[in-house]
Amino acid sequence: MAQHTEEAQAQGADAATAAGSHGADAAAGHGASAAHGGGEAVGMPQLDVTTFPNQIFWLLVTLVAIYYILSRIALPRIAAVLAERQGTMTNDVAAAEELKLKATEAEAAYEKALAEARSEANRISEETKAEMQAELDEALAKANAQIAERTSESEKRIADIREGAMQSVEEVARDTAQALVSALGWSADDATVNEAVQNRMKGQAR
Protein backbone atom coordinates (compact mmCIF):
# COMPACT_ATOMS: atom_id res chain seq x y z
CA MET A 1 0.00 0.00 0.00
CA ALA A 2 2.85 2.31 0.76
CA GLN A 3 4.09 1.53 -2.72
CA HIS A 4 0.82 2.57 -4.26
CA THR A 5 0.77 5.85 -2.44
CA GLU A 6 4.39 6.63 -3.22
CA GLU A 7 3.52 5.95 -6.78
CA ALA A 8 0.62 8.35 -6.39
CA GLN A 9 2.87 11.04 -5.02
CA ALA A 10 5.28 10.50 -7.88
CA GLN A 11 2.57 10.86 -10.44
CA GLY A 12 1.34 13.96 -8.71
CA ALA A 13 -2.17 12.60 -8.77
CA ASP A 14 -4.73 12.12 -6.04
CA ALA A 15 -3.59 9.21 -3.93
CA ALA A 16 -7.04 7.72 -3.92
CA THR A 17 -7.79 7.72 -7.62
CA ALA A 18 -4.25 6.82 -8.58
CA ALA A 19 -4.18 3.88 -6.22
CA GLY A 20 -6.31 2.30 -8.82
CA SER A 21 -3.86 -0.36 -10.00
CA HIS A 22 -5.97 -2.76 -7.99
CA GLY A 23 -9.14 -0.74 -7.45
CA ALA A 24 -9.78 1.01 -10.76
CA ASP A 25 -13.25 -0.37 -11.32
CA ALA A 26 -14.24 0.25 -7.69
CA ALA A 27 -13.00 3.80 -7.94
CA ALA A 28 -15.00 4.31 -11.12
CA GLY A 29 -18.19 3.04 -9.55
CA HIS A 30 -18.18 5.42 -6.63
CA GLY A 31 -18.54 8.96 -7.61
CA ALA A 32 -21.16 9.30 -4.89
CA SER A 33 -18.90 8.38 -1.99
CA ALA A 34 -16.04 10.40 -3.46
CA ALA A 35 -18.34 13.41 -3.52
CA HIS A 36 -18.58 13.54 0.25
CA GLY A 37 -15.72 11.40 1.53
CA GLY A 38 -13.26 13.11 -0.75
CA GLY A 39 -11.50 9.99 -1.95
CA GLU A 40 -11.37 6.26 -2.14
CA ALA A 41 -9.77 4.42 0.71
CA VAL A 42 -7.18 1.78 -0.05
CA GLY A 43 -6.73 -0.39 3.02
CA MET A 44 -6.59 1.73 6.12
CA PRO A 45 -6.13 5.46 5.46
CA GLN A 46 -4.76 5.63 9.02
CA LEU A 47 -1.66 3.74 7.86
CA ASP A 48 -0.98 5.97 4.84
CA VAL A 49 2.36 7.34 5.98
CA THR A 50 2.41 10.06 3.30
CA THR A 51 -0.31 11.98 5.12
CA PHE A 52 1.45 11.82 8.49
CA PRO A 53 3.58 14.98 8.14
CA ASN A 54 0.50 16.92 7.12
CA GLN A 55 -1.60 15.66 10.05
CA ILE A 56 1.19 16.12 12.57
CA PHE A 57 1.96 19.65 11.36
CA TRP A 58 -1.66 20.79 11.56
CA LEU A 59 -2.16 18.97 14.87
CA LEU A 60 0.76 20.82 16.42
CA VAL A 61 -0.56 24.13 15.09
CA THR A 62 -3.97 23.31 16.54
CA LEU A 63 -2.61 22.25 19.92
CA VAL A 64 -0.53 25.41 20.22
CA ALA A 65 -3.56 27.50 19.27
CA ILE A 66 -5.80 25.76 21.81
CA TYR A 67 -3.08 25.98 24.46
CA TYR A 68 -2.80 29.72 23.95
CA ILE A 69 -6.56 30.23 23.92
CA LEU A 70 -6.87 28.25 27.13
CA SER A 71 -3.88 29.51 29.09
CA ARG A 72 -4.19 33.16 28.04
CA ILE A 73 -7.94 33.73 27.92
CA ALA A 74 -10.27 30.92 28.86
CA LEU A 75 -8.78 29.38 32.00
CA PRO A 76 -7.86 32.64 33.81
CA ARG A 77 -11.28 33.99 33.01
CA ILE A 78 -13.15 30.93 34.24
CA ALA A 79 -10.94 30.80 37.33
CA ALA A 80 -11.74 34.47 38.02
CA VAL A 81 -15.46 33.85 37.58
CA LEU A 82 -15.35 30.86 39.92
CA ALA A 83 -13.32 32.79 42.51
CA GLU A 84 -15.71 35.71 42.29
CA ARG A 85 -18.65 33.40 42.76
CA GLN A 86 -16.94 31.78 45.74
CA GLY A 87 -16.30 35.25 47.18
CA THR A 88 -19.87 36.34 46.61
CA MET A 89 -21.13 33.20 48.25
CA THR A 90 -18.84 33.65 51.25
CA ASN A 91 -19.97 37.25 51.60
CA ASP A 92 -23.59 36.29 51.30
CA VAL A 93 -23.18 33.59 53.92
CA ALA A 94 -21.49 36.08 56.26
CA ALA A 95 -24.25 38.61 55.63
CA ALA A 96 -26.82 35.93 56.33
CA GLU A 97 -25.06 35.07 59.60
CA GLU A 98 -25.12 38.72 60.59
CA LEU A 99 -28.78 39.05 59.73
CA LYS A 100 -29.52 35.93 61.70
CA LEU A 101 -27.71 37.42 64.71
CA LYS A 102 -29.71 40.62 64.33
CA ALA A 103 -32.90 38.64 64.13
CA THR A 104 -31.99 36.80 67.33
CA GLU A 105 -31.30 40.11 69.06
CA ALA A 106 -34.56 41.55 67.82
CA GLU A 107 -36.36 38.48 69.07
CA ALA A 108 -34.77 38.85 72.50
CA ALA A 109 -35.75 42.54 72.64
CA TYR A 110 -39.25 41.63 71.63
CA GLU A 111 -39.46 38.92 74.28
CA LYS A 112 -38.24 41.37 76.89
CA ALA A 113 -40.73 44.03 75.85
CA LEU A 114 -43.46 41.45 75.90
CA ALA A 115 -42.54 40.31 79.42
CA GLU A 116 -42.44 43.90 80.63
CA ALA A 117 -45.78 44.67 79.10
CA ARG A 118 -47.21 41.55 80.64
CA SER A 119 -45.99 42.40 84.14
CA GLU A 120 -47.21 45.98 83.72
CA ALA A 121 -50.60 44.69 82.70
CA ASN A 122 -50.64 42.37 85.69
CA ARG A 123 -49.74 45.21 88.01
CA ILE A 124 -52.45 47.46 86.58
CA SER A 125 -55.03 44.74 86.82
CA GLU A 126 -54.02 43.99 90.43
CA GLU A 127 -54.26 47.65 91.34
CA THR A 128 -57.62 48.04 89.70
CA LYS A 129 -58.86 44.94 91.42
CA ALA A 130 -57.72 46.22 94.81
CA GLU A 131 -59.33 49.61 94.19
CA MET A 132 -62.53 48.02 93.15
CA GLN A 133 -62.45 45.72 96.18
CA ALA A 134 -61.99 48.69 98.48
CA GLU A 135 -64.87 50.57 96.88
CA LEU A 136 -66.98 47.50 97.04
CA ASP A 137 -66.17 46.93 100.71
CA GLU A 138 -67.03 50.51 101.53
CA ALA A 139 -70.31 50.36 99.65
CA LEU A 140 -71.13 47.08 101.34
CA ALA A 141 -70.42 48.44 104.79
CA LYS A 142 -72.55 51.47 104.11
CA ALA A 143 -75.38 49.32 102.87
CA ASN A 144 -75.11 47.08 105.94
CA ALA A 145 -75.25 50.06 108.23
CA GLN A 146 -78.31 51.40 106.47
CA ILE A 147 -79.97 48.05 106.62
CA ALA A 148 -79.24 47.76 110.37
CA GLU A 149 -80.64 51.21 110.99
CA ARG A 150 -83.77 50.48 109.05
CA THR A 151 -84.18 47.17 110.89
CA SER A 152 -83.91 48.72 114.33
CA GLU A 153 -86.34 51.44 113.32
CA SER A 154 -88.77 48.88 112.06
CA GLU A 155 -88.40 46.78 115.21
CA LYS A 156 -89.14 49.79 117.37
CA ARG A 157 -92.24 50.58 115.37
CA ILE A 158 -93.39 46.99 115.58
CA ALA A 159 -92.89 47.05 119.33
CA ASP A 160 -94.91 50.27 119.56
CA ILE A 161 -97.67 48.82 117.49
CA ARG A 162 -97.66 45.65 119.56
CA GLU A 163 -97.89 47.58 122.82
CA GLY A 164 -100.70 49.72 121.47
CA ALA A 165 -102.49 46.57 120.41
CA MET A 166 -102.08 45.01 123.87
CA GLN A 167 -103.57 48.07 125.51
CA SER A 168 -106.50 48.03 123.18
CA VAL A 169 -107.02 44.35 123.82
CA GLU A 170 -107.03 44.99 127.55
CA GLU A 171 -109.56 47.80 127.24
CA VAL A 172 -111.78 45.75 124.99
CA ALA A 173 -111.51 42.80 127.38
CA ARG A 174 -112.36 44.97 130.35
CA ASP A 175 -115.35 46.53 128.63
CA THR A 176 -116.56 43.16 127.45
CA ALA A 177 -116.08 41.65 130.87
CA GLN A 178 -118.06 44.54 132.41
CA ALA A 179 -120.85 44.10 129.90
CA LEU A 180 -120.91 40.34 130.41
CA VAL A 181 -121.08 40.66 134.17
CA SER A 182 -123.90 43.16 134.00
CA ALA A 183 -125.72 41.11 131.44
CA LEU A 184 -125.60 38.10 133.69
CA GLY A 185 -127.27 40.10 136.38
CA TRP A 186 -124.43 40.50 138.58
CA SER A 187 -122.68 43.67 139.47
CA ALA A 188 -119.06 44.09 139.83
CA ASP A 189 -116.99 47.14 140.45
CA ASP A 190 -114.40 48.28 138.00
CA ALA A 191 -111.47 47.37 140.19
CA THR A 192 -112.46 43.71 140.48
CA VAL A 193 -113.04 43.38 136.75
CA ASN A 194 -109.76 45.09 136.02
CA GLU A 195 -107.88 42.75 138.30
CA ALA A 196 -109.54 39.69 136.86
CA VAL A 197 -108.77 40.77 133.27
CA GLN A 198 -105.19 41.59 134.09
CA ASN A 199 -104.67 38.25 135.84
CA ARG A 200 -106.15 36.44 132.94
CA MET A 201 -104.01 38.29 130.40
CA LYS A 202 -100.85 37.71 132.37
CA GLY A 203 -101.68 34.06 132.42
CA GLN A 204 -102.24 34.15 128.68
CA ALA A 205 -99.27 36.28 127.95
CA ARG A 206 -97.06 33.99 129.85
Next chain:
Amino acid sequence: MAHQTDQSSAQGGGYGRIILYAALALLVIATLFLQPQEAATSIHPMDQFVVTPLFGDSVAWYTPTNVTLWMLIAVAAVFVLLVSSTSGRAVIPSRAQSVAELSYGFVHKMIEDVTGREGLKYFPYVMTLFMFIVVANFLGLLPMAFTLTSHIAVTAVLALAVFLTVTILGFVLNGKEFLGLFWVSAAPLPLRPVLAIIEVISYFVRPVSHSIRLAGNLMAGHAVIKVFAGFAGALGLFGFFPILAITAIYALELLVAFIQAYVFTILTCVYLKDALHPHH
Protein backbone atom coordinates in the same frame (compact mmCIF):
# COMPACT_ATOMS: atom_id res chain seq x y z
CA MET B 1 -40.75 -9.70 9.77
CA ALA B 2 -42.66 -6.97 8.03
CA HIS B 3 -45.92 -8.83 8.62
CA GLN B 4 -45.19 -9.18 12.28
CA THR B 5 -44.49 -5.52 12.76
CA ASP B 6 -47.56 -4.68 10.71
CA GLN B 7 -49.77 -6.79 12.95
CA SER B 8 -48.31 -5.64 16.21
CA SER B 9 -48.62 -2.00 15.23
CA ALA B 10 -52.14 -2.62 13.94
CA GLN B 11 -53.05 -3.79 17.41
CA GLY B 12 -51.45 -0.68 18.80
CA GLY B 13 -53.42 1.29 16.22
CA GLY B 14 -53.48 5.03 15.76
CA TYR B 15 -50.23 6.89 15.37
CA GLY B 16 -47.91 3.86 15.24
CA ARG B 17 -49.62 2.45 12.16
CA ILE B 18 -49.70 5.77 10.35
CA ILE B 19 -46.01 6.35 11.03
CA LEU B 20 -45.13 2.83 9.90
CA TYR B 21 -47.07 3.20 6.66
CA ALA B 22 -45.46 6.56 6.05
CA ALA B 23 -42.01 5.07 6.66
CA LEU B 24 -42.72 2.16 4.32
CA ALA B 25 -44.03 4.49 1.63
CA LEU B 26 -40.93 6.66 1.99
CA LEU B 27 -38.72 3.58 1.67
CA VAL B 28 -40.50 2.43 -1.47
CA ILE B 29 -40.20 5.90 -3.01
CA ALA B 30 -36.58 6.10 -1.96
CA THR B 31 -35.73 2.71 -3.46
CA LEU B 32 -37.53 3.65 -6.67
CA PHE B 33 -35.78 6.96 -7.15
CA LEU B 34 -32.45 6.41 -5.43
CA GLN B 35 -31.61 2.91 -6.54
CA PRO B 36 -28.34 1.80 -5.01
CA GLN B 37 -25.73 1.18 -7.66
CA GLU B 38 -24.21 -2.27 -7.37
CA ALA B 39 -25.26 -3.17 -3.87
CA ALA B 40 -22.29 -5.44 -3.18
CA THR B 41 -19.61 -2.77 -3.75
CA SER B 42 -21.41 0.18 -2.14
CA ILE B 43 -20.01 -0.45 1.34
CA HIS B 44 -16.90 1.65 1.84
CA PRO B 45 -16.50 2.16 5.56
CA MET B 46 -12.95 3.48 5.36
CA ASP B 47 -13.54 6.25 2.81
CA GLN B 48 -14.45 8.65 5.61
CA PHE B 49 -10.90 8.49 6.97
CA VAL B 50 -9.12 9.48 3.76
CA VAL B 51 -7.01 12.61 4.02
CA THR B 52 -7.69 14.76 0.97
CA PRO B 53 -6.29 18.16 0.07
CA LEU B 54 -8.75 21.02 -0.04
CA PHE B 55 -7.09 22.48 -3.14
CA GLY B 56 -5.02 20.68 -5.73
CA ASP B 57 -4.02 17.03 -5.71
CA SER B 58 -1.02 16.29 -3.53
CA VAL B 59 -0.66 16.17 0.22
CA ALA B 60 2.54 17.85 1.39
CA TRP B 61 3.17 18.62 5.04
CA TYR B 62 1.85 22.17 4.70
CA THR B 63 -1.10 21.48 2.35
CA PRO B 64 -4.47 22.57 3.73
CA THR B 65 -6.46 19.33 3.86
CA ASN B 66 -9.71 18.18 5.39
CA VAL B 67 -7.59 17.60 8.50
CA THR B 68 -6.74 21.30 8.50
CA LEU B 69 -10.38 22.23 8.03
CA TRP B 70 -11.59 20.11 10.94
CA MET B 71 -8.71 21.18 13.15
CA LEU B 72 -9.77 24.77 12.47
CA ILE B 73 -13.38 23.89 13.31
CA ALA B 74 -12.16 22.22 16.52
CA VAL B 75 -10.23 25.34 17.53
CA ALA B 76 -13.30 27.46 16.77
CA ALA B 77 -15.47 25.10 18.81
CA VAL B 78 -13.08 25.27 21.77
CA PHE B 79 -13.07 29.05 21.46
CA VAL B 80 -16.88 29.20 21.43
CA LEU B 81 -17.19 26.70 24.27
CA LEU B 82 -14.71 28.25 26.64
CA VAL B 83 -14.20 31.88 25.61
CA SER B 84 -17.36 33.20 23.95
CA SER B 85 -19.59 31.44 26.45
CA THR B 86 -17.82 33.05 29.41
CA SER B 87 -17.68 36.55 27.93
CA GLY B 88 -20.47 37.61 30.30
CA ARG B 89 -18.35 36.62 33.34
CA ALA B 90 -21.69 36.20 35.09
CA VAL B 91 -21.80 35.25 38.75
CA ILE B 92 -25.01 33.41 37.93
CA PRO B 93 -23.92 31.56 34.78
CA SER B 94 -25.84 31.14 31.56
CA ARG B 95 -26.16 27.60 30.21
CA ALA B 96 -23.17 27.98 27.91
CA GLN B 97 -21.07 29.41 30.72
CA SER B 98 -22.13 26.49 32.92
CA VAL B 99 -20.78 24.09 30.31
CA ALA B 100 -17.45 25.94 30.27
CA GLU B 101 -17.29 25.94 34.06
CA LEU B 102 -18.26 22.27 34.25
CA SER B 103 -15.50 21.22 31.85
CA TYR B 104 -13.02 23.41 33.74
CA GLY B 105 -14.08 21.91 37.06
CA PHE B 106 -14.09 18.38 35.62
CA VAL B 107 -10.45 18.46 34.49
CA HIS B 108 -9.30 20.59 37.42
CA LYS B 109 -10.75 18.14 39.92
CA MET B 110 -9.38 15.18 37.99
CA ILE B 111 -5.81 16.53 38.17
CA GLU B 112 -6.16 17.50 41.80
CA ASP B 113 -7.57 14.10 42.76
CA VAL B 114 -4.98 12.07 40.88
CA THR B 115 -1.76 14.06 41.20
CA GLY B 116 -2.44 16.31 44.18
CA ARG B 117 -2.06 20.07 44.23
CA GLU B 118 1.43 20.07 42.64
CA GLY B 119 -0.11 18.75 39.44
CA LEU B 120 -2.28 21.85 38.99
CA LYS B 121 0.73 23.61 37.39
CA TYR B 122 0.15 21.42 34.34
CA PHE B 123 -3.60 22.08 34.24
CA PRO B 124 -3.56 24.15 31.00
CA TYR B 125 -1.61 21.39 29.27
CA VAL B 126 -3.98 18.62 30.36
CA MET B 127 -6.99 20.81 29.64
CA THR B 128 -5.68 21.42 26.12
CA LEU B 129 -5.47 17.68 25.49
CA PHE B 130 -8.91 17.04 26.96
CA MET B 131 -10.65 19.84 25.09
CA PHE B 132 -9.02 18.92 21.78
CA ILE B 133 -9.92 15.24 22.09
CA VAL B 134 -13.45 15.73 23.36
CA VAL B 135 -14.25 18.36 20.73
CA ALA B 136 -12.66 16.32 17.94
CA ASN B 137 -14.56 13.20 19.04
CA PHE B 138 -17.93 14.96 19.07
CA LEU B 139 -17.31 16.88 15.84
CA GLY B 140 -16.45 13.55 14.22
CA LEU B 141 -19.96 12.33 15.00
CA LEU B 142 -21.51 14.94 12.74
CA PRO B 143 -22.55 13.42 9.43
CA MET B 144 -19.94 14.04 6.68
CA ALA B 145 -17.39 15.07 9.29
CA PHE B 146 -13.77 13.99 9.38
CA THR B 147 -12.83 12.38 12.68
CA LEU B 148 -9.42 13.76 13.64
CA THR B 149 -8.94 11.43 16.59
CA SER B 150 -9.57 8.33 14.50
CA HIS B 151 -6.10 8.77 12.97
CA ILE B 152 -3.23 7.06 14.65
CA ALA B 153 -0.90 9.86 13.53
CA VAL B 154 -2.89 12.35 15.60
CA THR B 155 -3.34 10.20 18.70
CA ALA B 156 0.28 9.02 18.54
CA VAL B 157 1.49 12.62 18.62
CA LEU B 158 -0.78 13.31 21.59
CA ALA B 159 0.38 10.19 23.43
CA LEU B 160 4.05 10.81 22.61
CA ALA B 161 3.73 14.38 23.83
CA VAL B 162 2.42 13.05 27.13
CA PHE B 163 5.10 10.36 27.26
CA LEU B 164 7.94 12.81 26.59
CA THR B 165 6.57 15.42 28.97
CA VAL B 166 6.22 12.88 31.76
CA THR B 167 9.66 11.36 31.18
CA ILE B 168 11.50 14.69 30.91
CA LEU B 169 9.55 16.14 33.82
CA GLY B 170 10.29 13.05 35.88
CA PHE B 171 14.04 13.36 35.38
CA VAL B 172 14.06 17.15 35.79
CA LEU B 173 12.07 17.08 39.04
CA ASN B 174 13.55 13.93 40.61
CA GLY B 175 16.89 13.39 38.89
CA LYS B 176 18.14 9.83 39.16
CA GLU B 177 15.43 9.01 41.69
CA PHE B 178 12.92 8.91 38.85
CA LEU B 179 14.39 5.49 38.02
CA GLY B 180 12.97 4.36 41.37
CA LEU B 181 9.71 4.09 39.45
CA PHE B 182 11.06 0.85 37.95
CA TRP B 183 12.68 -0.48 41.13
CA VAL B 184 9.83 -1.91 43.20
CA SER B 185 11.24 -1.61 46.71
CA ALA B 186 8.17 -3.28 48.20
CA ALA B 187 9.02 -6.59 46.44
CA PRO B 188 11.54 -9.12 47.74
CA LEU B 189 15.09 -8.34 46.54
CA PRO B 190 15.55 -11.28 44.10
CA LEU B 191 12.32 -10.36 42.33
CA ARG B 192 13.21 -6.73 41.84
CA PRO B 193 15.33 -7.03 38.65
CA VAL B 194 12.60 -9.10 36.98
CA LEU B 195 9.97 -6.59 38.03
CA ALA B 196 12.21 -3.77 36.82
CA ILE B 197 12.32 -5.27 33.32
CA ILE B 198 8.54 -5.67 33.30
CA GLU B 199 8.09 -2.12 34.58
CA VAL B 200 10.39 -0.69 31.90
CA ILE B 201 8.56 -2.58 29.15
CA SER B 202 5.18 -1.46 30.46
CA TYR B 203 6.48 2.11 30.68
CA PHE B 204 7.44 2.12 27.01
CA VAL B 205 4.22 0.40 25.97
CA ARG B 206 2.21 3.19 27.58
CA PRO B 207 2.23 5.61 24.62
CA VAL B 208 1.30 2.78 22.27
CA SER B 209 -1.77 1.70 24.24
CA HIS B 210 -2.55 5.31 25.04
CA SER B 211 -2.77 6.28 21.37
CA ILE B 212 -4.19 3.10 19.85
CA ARG B 213 -6.98 2.93 22.43
CA LEU B 214 -8.31 6.31 21.35
CA ALA B 215 -7.85 5.95 17.60
CA GLY B 216 -9.04 2.34 17.58
CA ASN B 217 -12.24 3.05 19.49
CA LEU B 218 -13.23 5.92 17.26
CA MET B 219 -12.24 4.26 14.00
CA ALA B 220 -14.12 1.08 14.84
CA GLY B 221 -17.31 2.88 15.82
CA HIS B 222 -17.35 5.09 12.76
CA ALA B 223 -16.52 2.21 10.43
CA VAL B 224 -19.34 0.12 11.91
CA ILE B 225 -21.79 2.97 11.33
CA LYS B 226 -20.69 3.19 7.70
CA VAL B 227 -20.96 -0.57 7.24
CA PHE B 228 -24.53 -0.49 8.51
CA ALA B 229 -25.22 2.49 6.27
CA GLY B 230 -24.01 0.37 3.35
CA PHE B 231 -26.39 -2.41 4.41
CA ALA B 232 -29.21 0.11 4.55
CA GLY B 233 -28.55 0.98 0.92
CA ALA B 234 -28.18 -2.64 -0.15
CA LEU B 235 -31.23 -3.97 1.65
CA GLY B 236 -33.64 -1.64 -0.10
CA LEU B 237 -37.06 -2.02 1.51
CA PHE B 238 -35.65 -3.56 4.68
CA GLY B 239 -33.16 -0.74 5.07
CA PHE B 240 -34.85 0.50 8.21
CA PHE B 241 -33.36 -2.32 10.30
CA PRO B 242 -29.78 -1.16 9.70
CA ILE B 243 -31.01 2.39 10.27
CA LEU B 244 -32.32 1.36 13.70
CA ALA B 245 -28.96 -0.27 14.37
CA ILE B 246 -27.15 2.91 13.28
CA THR B 247 -29.28 4.92 15.69
CA ALA B 248 -28.34 2.60 18.54
CA ILE B 249 -24.64 2.59 17.63
CA TYR B 250 -24.69 6.36 17.30
CA ALA B 251 -25.92 6.64 20.88
CA LEU B 252 -23.12 4.32 21.95
CA GLU B 253 -20.62 6.41 19.98
CA LEU B 254 -21.75 9.55 21.80
CA LEU B 255 -20.87 7.77 25.02
CA VAL B 256 -17.57 6.52 23.60
CA ALA B 257 -16.67 10.02 22.38
CA PHE B 258 -16.78 11.34 25.91
CA ILE B 259 -15.43 8.26 27.68
CA GLN B 260 -12.36 8.01 25.44
CA ALA B 261 -11.53 11.68 26.02
CA TYR B 262 -11.95 11.06 29.74
CA VAL B 263 -9.80 7.92 29.67
CA PHE B 264 -7.04 9.66 27.73
CA THR B 265 -7.05 12.58 30.15
CA ILE B 266 -7.12 10.54 33.33
CA LEU B 267 -4.29 8.33 32.06
CA THR B 268 -2.34 11.52 31.35
CA CYS B 269 -2.95 12.50 34.97
CA VAL B 270 -1.85 9.08 36.20
CA TYR B 271 1.38 9.28 34.18
CA LEU B 272 1.93 12.81 35.42
CA LYS B 273 1.60 11.53 38.96
CA ASP B 274 4.48 9.12 38.25
CA ALA B 275 6.63 12.07 37.21
CA LEU B 276 5.72 14.03 40.34
CA HIS B 277 5.88 11.16 42.83
CA PRO B 278 7.98 8.35 41.35
CA HIS B 279 8.04 6.36 44.59
CA HIS B 280 5.48 3.62 44.84
